[in-house]
Amino acid sequence: MYLKSIKFVFVLFVVFLSSFLCTSQNIKKLLKKGSIEDKVFKSTFKYEPYGNAIFVKVLIKGKTYRLLFDTGAVTAVSPRMVEELNLEIVGKEEVYDLGNTSKNLNFVKMDTINLNGINFFDTGAAVLDIEAVKDFKCTGIDGFLGANFMRNAVWEVDMVKHEITFTNTIDAISIPxxxxxxxxxxxxxxxxxxxxxxxxxxxxxxxxxxxxxxxxxxxxxxxxxxxxxxxxxxxxxxxxxxxxxxxxxxxxxxxxxxxxxxxxxxxxxxxxxxxxxxxxxxxxxxxxxxxxxxxxxxxxxxxxxxxxxxxxxxxxxxFSGHGYGIRLENESVFISSISENSEAEEKGLKINDKILSVNDVDFAKVTDQKWCEILSTNRPDKVKLVIQRDTKQLTVTLEKKVLLSN
Known part of the structure; x- marks a missing residue:
């Protein structure tokens, strides 16, 4: 699935970085502990593009896992990975996401992660139930390859060629x-x-x-x-x-x-x-x-x-669009935002309007799978929405228009 929706942004910050947070010394040590093979190397591989996301494959205890390449988070693994790899829980920590919502998460240590033939040792990782978040579940990923993993190497990311190069020395990278x-x-x-x-x-x-x-x-x-x-x-x-x-x-x-x-x-x-x-x-x-x-x-x-x-x-x-955002709640889709001077505003859409159908596609009961399909589909230039507002059903047709340009 090639996700194009603006809504689908990987906004995962597993650990909030403010120094005032009470982070246990054990977790700090775990996240700083990792190391890499003691040898000269330069490794280049193709990654899997997924919209603007980067998915990479790693080998852990002979098993292959598909992870999001994420410099904005610590490494994270799913509970399924913990069970499959028989990983030991080594600590707990209060962690935060972008909405400053917190929760105590378990942390584990992985003895060896192999990326494109190079071994990384003693990587700390948060245990995160990725499938519990619908948008992440759509990707089918197993976890996140985070910044604490990357800090032991030099990285070059080329999103035009869909290539990542990593090496033990900056001298191996060609910088004009x-x-x-x-x-x-x-x-x-x-x-x-x-x-x-x-x-x-x-x-x-x-x-x-x-x-x-x-x-x-x-x-x-x-x-x-x-x-x-x-x-x-x-x-x-x-x-x-x-x-x-x-x-x-x-x-x-x-x-x-x-x-x-x-x-x-x-x-x-x-x-x-x-x-x-x-x-x-x-x-x-x-x-x-x-x-x-x-x-x-x-x-x-x-x-x-x-x-x-x-x-x-x-x-x-x-920047063009119809001027409305959506959210999923209890298998129903609602209007979540309205842009000023857009077709959505001009035609009278309101936040919390319930969407019953879009271009005759039924939105009455949106399963997780159907939500993934919605996120992976570009909106056409013209959309016909049937919405419910209180006890009324309304039909609204919107044309995409330029909202901002230089």
Whole structure:
């Protein structure tokens, strides 16, 4: 299944990085403990693309598992993997997702993980019931290959060729002269973050996150400050908020914005004009939807990220749509957000309208499998919605329109 839905963004932050959280020393040691084969190596392999997500295969105790490549999280495995591999629970920790929803999770240690012939040792992992989250279940993945696993090597990610290269030394990677780079700051769990600027505003702890399928996502108050600097900035406001997949279920945000921004930079890397999102998530994030335009090199040892232009970005930025978001609740689909000046707003759709059908496709009872099919299907330019509002049934036809362009 090739997932194209905007809703399906891998927004998994298994450990919230703020230093004030009471993280046990045992878990901190576990997440820092891993190591790699003591030899000179350079390994390149093709990964499985899935929208903007990266799936890789690893070998553990002779069994092959399919994991999400996720620099924005610690490594995580499913309870099924724990049972199959007979892994011992070595500790518990309170962890958080983007909605700041917390839960105590078990942690395990895997003696050896083999990636493309190279062995990684003593990797700590959270035990996460991935199938309990509908959107993650759609992918059929077994877990997450996280930043604590990656911190012991240098990584080059090429989303144009669908290739990953990893090596024990930065000297093995070809980086052109004058390639822009930024200093990265490493959380105790290995997650890499940068300090950035949005206009004149300094932004700390902006995560480089290949586990998030969107582009650059910042806080709502970052957008407020940006507008104070530039009142003429073009943007679209969505009321009610979008719905995204978190560790413990869907996260409902309130008001979100999309804007065309040309004043974002980190280190000596000035980002070209790009479409950015602003909401109320638990972290600032640079996701795979933006990183795919670059051959990115990450070195935990050198504490640097290089951004090698890999794809000439289109000067024309166009954001179009029908102007509504959806959520699944108790096998029913509801309107979760409405964008201002969209067809959805103009035709009178309201948040919490229940969708009974779309283009004569029945939405009356949406199973997990049907939800996966909905997420994997692009909306056509014209949609006919039959909705229920209180005791009334209404039919609304919407045309896709340009909501934002430069």
């Amino acid at each position: 002269e004058d390639t822009p780079h930024a200093k990265i700051f490493i959380g105790y769990d290995g997650t890499p973050a940068i300090t950035a600027y949005l206009g004149n505003e300094k932004l700390y702890s902006t995560m480089i996150d290949y586990g998030y399928g969107g582009g650059i996502s910042l806080f709502s108050y970052d957008f407020k400050k940006l507008r104070e600097e530039n009142a003429d900035i073009k943007y679209v406001k969505s009321n009610g908020g979008s719905t995204v997949a978190g560790v413990y279920g869907d996260i409902k945000t309130s008001t979100t914005y999309k804007a065309i921004v040309d004043s974002f930079k980190t280190g000596d890397f000035k980002v070209p004009s790009t479409l950015m999102s602003f909401g109320q998530f638990g972290s600032r994030t640079i996701g795979a939807g933006f990183l795919k335009n670059y051959r990115v090199v990450l070195s935990w040892k050198d504490r640097k990220a290089w951004f090698i232009e890999n794809k000439i970005a289109d000067d024309q930025i166009i």
